[in-house]
Amino acid sequence: MPTPMTQTQMTQVAATIEQSGSASQAPVTGLSATWRTARRSFRRHWQLYLLLLPGLLYFVVFKYVPMVNAVIAFKDYNVVAGIWGSPWVGFKHFELFFRNPVFWTLLGNTLTLSLYALLVGFPIPIMLAIALNEVSNGLFKRSVQMVTYAPYFISTVVMVSMIMLFLAPRLGIVNIALQSAGLPPTNLLGSPSAFSSIYVWSGVWQNTGYAAIVYLAALAGIDPTLYEAAKVDGASRIQKIINIDLPGIMPVAVIILILSVGSLLAVGFEKVYLLQNPLNLSASEIIPTYVYKIGLLNANFSFATAVGLFNSVINMVLLVLVNSWARRVSDVSLW
Amino acid sequence: MARAESTTRSLKIRESIGDRIFLFFVYLFLFFVLLIVLYPLIxxxxxxFSSPAAVSSGKVWLYPVDFSLRGYQVAFGNPQIITGYANSLYYTIFGTLISVTLTVLVAYPLSRRTLFGRDAIMIFIVFTMIFYGGLIPTYLVVKNLGMIDTRWALLIPQAIAAWQVIIARTFFQVSIPEELAEAAELDGCSDLRFLWSVVLPLSKPILAVLVLMYAVGQWNAxxxxxxxxxxAALHPLQLVLRSIxxxxTTTSGSMEASVMVERQQMADLLKYSLIVVGSLPVLLIYPFAQRYFVKGMLIGSVKG
Structure with missing residues (x-):
């Protein structure tokens, strides 16, 4: 189960995609010339091709075969007949899904969580990076960095356990604080309206420090003469942030934004699944958790695959759309 | 040079009141962030480290109350936890070994500019990050390979992460000059030998990055x-932690009320101890890991 990419992974992908475009070899004209280059390369680097084989086999078996297996979304899969022996049923499962009243709840919940996470999770690391960049390099700065990265290394299971302990109705520290402030204790995890905030803000707590690293690197890469010039012109700190820092990190920010939009429907499945309980399910059931339950717990393979395929396709379409939009309004894009 | 330095110094002194107020708020913001992140951990x-009763009555808010190691005693006395720990160590060690090996084997050839088809192969790999076949179709593959309910299921299906390939490839591209490979080739050194005796010894930082990223990922999954x-005998620690x-899930039968209360108090304390126990290996390598994680990210994000 792939977890949605974190922002940092996204930048890495972005960097490579850009790179592979610019690093391509000189164009060769004609098929026979290409063939000749290929043959020469094979003869010269046969050992390297051999090294590539196990890895490529991995991607074929565990990434591309599943893409082909996804045809069971258009079939009535049964174990006896197998993937190719099961009868074709066209778009039956998709129609069933779209007509099902649960469809709108799932889509709504998925979009709410991901848009909320994007809206909050995108600007906060930028703010942290800029603030850290303003502070001179010292013990304080290093401590803040050290402490804010730490939660990134906590596992999902432990993270969710901490959330549950803190929000527990009786003994949770949050409820103890509420009570000492004279407020009634509440079961926050059992309230559907609180679910998205719990999910998003705990994510902010866990990932902000780590996500800020990319921006800190971009800030460190800004030409120092720009700051010298600004100093000479008497610019204030805020002016320097607006006119030097923000434009400096813009390319990185745009790429992270593109990739976040591209994975809008790929909400942090593993965390949502663990946070679910019967009381908050109306707000916490999202497409991937539904796929898991219908598919593996209820063994309704074809229907679950159709739902999952819908999710993957929407993600890819979103990515392509936002990328072409970014290419038009700015110079930065993935391809 | 000296003049430039003195200019900066004098400019620093002349920092305006507005700037100083702004800087004050920056420090305030960072201090606030520090507290918010640190407090839950503390x-x-x-x-x-507190006593069961202190935890259950909500007396702890900053430092341990009635210092005790009861939570840890119970945690390490639980055979489930021990099995989980051993399994997780197994998965982490062997999974990381497999993952790092495969990743390097893919990434190094793709870093060579003279390798025909490397752009196409790279697109082939990156596409798997953009489009996902789905949970059920992947499950069917693992099932057809007979890996269900075997240790292989945790070692192989997630063995290579596309972005780790990207990071490693970028590193090789930046730090191993193509000319070096060509010179070695002229001297009759094969690609394999070059990888083994030149590239790998020069690539310790990226190997550390890969090991740590895969190991932390395995441990936490x-x-x-x-x-x-x-x-249950195959379950990694995280799955055991999830059930507890x-x-x-606690094994409770009919018992006296006083025993029940004690049980309940113990259960509350045990959770905190388990959180620490479960995160311990990662916490131990954290100061070391942090540096390499940052390095890994910078390699990935700064284009070579």
């Missing part, structure tokens, strides 16, 4: 185990 650790493993911490 709270968990302090609770884990629970979902594949939930998906593919049925027998999140599903609240």
């Amino acid at each position: 709270y968990v650790v302090s609770s884990s 629970y979902f594949d185990a939930l998906l593919y493993l049925k027998s 911490l999140i599903l609240n």
Whole structure:
């Protein structure tokens, strides 16, 4: 189960995609010339091709075969007949899904969580990076960095356990604080309206420090003469942030934004699944958790695959759309 | 040079009041962030070192109350936890070994500019990050390979992460000049030998990055185990933690009220101790890991 990419992974992908475009070899004209280059390369680097084989086999078996297996979304899969022996049923499962009243709840919940996470999770690391960049390099700065990265290394299971302990109705520290402030204790995890905030803000707590690293690197890469010039012109700190820092990190920010939009429907499945309980399910059931339950717990393979395929396709379409939009309004894009 | 330095110094002194107020708020903001991130961590650790009664009555808020190691005694006395720990160590060690090897084997050839088809192969790999076949179709592959309920299910299906390939490839591209490979080739050194005796010794930083990223990922993962493993004897620690911490499964029969209360208090304390125990290996390598994680990210994000 792939977890949605974190922002940092996204930048890495972005960097490579850009790179592979610019690093391509000189164009060769004609098929026979290409063939000749290929043959020469094979003869010269046969050992390297051999090294590539196990890895490529991995991607074929565990990434591309599943893409082909996804045809069971258009079939009535049964174990006896197998993937190719099961009868074709066209778009039956998709129609069933779209007509099902649960469809709108799932889509709504998925979009709410991901848009909320994007809206909050995108600007906060930028703010942290800029603030850290303003502070001179010292013990304080290093401590803040050290402490804010730490939660990134906590596992999902432990993270969710901490959330549950803190929000527990009786003994949770949050409820103890509420009570000492004279407020009634509440079961926050059992309230559907609180679910998205719990999910998003705990994510902010866990990932902000780590996500800020990319921006800190971009800030460190800004030409120092720009700051010298600004100093000479008497610019204030805020002016320097607006006119030097923000434009400096813009390319990185745009790429992270593109990739976040591209994975809008790929909400942090593993965390949502663990946070679910019967009381908050109306707000916490999202497409991937539904796929898991219908598919593996209820063994309704074809229907679950159709739902999952819908999710993957929407993600890819979103990515392509936002990328072409970014290419038009700015110079930065993935391809 | 000296003049430039003195200019900067004098400019620093002349920092305006507005700037100083702004800087004050920056420090305030960072201090606030520091507290918010730090407090839950301190709270968990302090609770884990307190007595069962203190935790259950909500007396702990900053430092341990009635210092005790009861939570840890119970945690390490639980055979489930021990099995989980051993399994997780197994998965982390062998999974990381397999992952790093495969990643380097893919990434190094793709870093060579003279390799025909490397752009196409790279696109082939990156596409798997953009489009996902789906949970069920992947499950069917693992099932057809006969890996369900075997240790292989946690070692192989997630062995290579596309972005780790990207990071490693970028590193090789930047730090191993193509000319070096060509010179070696002229001297009759094969690609394999070059990888083994030149590239790998020069690539310790990236190997450290890969090892740490894969190891932390393996240690922290629970979902594949939930998906593919049925027998409890194979469960990694995270899955054991899930059943104790999140599903609240405790072996309770009929018992006296006082025993029940004690049980309940113990259960509360145990959770805090387990959180610490489960995160311990990662916490131990954290100061070391942090540096390499940052390095890994910078390699990935700064274009070579």
